Amino acid sequence: MVEVRLRAVRVDLQSNTPVLLLQESDGLGRTLPIFIGAPEATAIAFALQGMDTPRPMTHDLIRDLLDALGTDVVRVVITELRSSTYHAEIVLRHNSHEVSVSSRPSDAVAVAVRTGTPLFVVDELMDAEGIMLAVDEDDEGDDGEEGGNPDELVGEFRHFLDTIRPEDFSA
Secondary structure (H helix, E strand, C coil), rough: CEEEEEEEEECCHHHHHHHHEEEEEECCCCCCEEEEEEHHHHHHHHHHHHCCCCCCCCHHHHHHHHHCCCEEEEEEEEEEEEEEEEEEEEEEECCCCEEEECHHHHHHHHHHHHHHHEEEECCHHHHHCCCCCCHHHHCCCCCCCEEECCCHHHHHHHHHHHHHHHHHHHH
């Protein structure tokens, strides 16, 4: 497995779709881009910014449930690309027992950001889909958080939500 970090959450200008950029922590610096939905991108951006919401968002609820049950999130692994859809697993530990739970990558990353859990990509997937991508050096925030300036991220997603139309989802 290749350890990765959440390098950025951006909106692809061509498709006007949010995309996660998961970059190798060591090695060649390959990046795995994963297109995600706007609500999940917003949830990740909120977590990166440390925004508090009046009520827990779904990923906050998952974190809180796991904490209440004494269960740790050990790692998140992006496991495969099947029929143009990425798949992930959230590996949990309760006492000494580990269990993997299938997840969408966006949800898994949203939970990982909230729990400080390391992210991984299966070697074969990074070899097949990883790309060399120039990411601006200013994508790392002033506070050392990865993923860009949180205010810019939230602004990008607000713009995305303001400009999206129902017909953009038709085939």
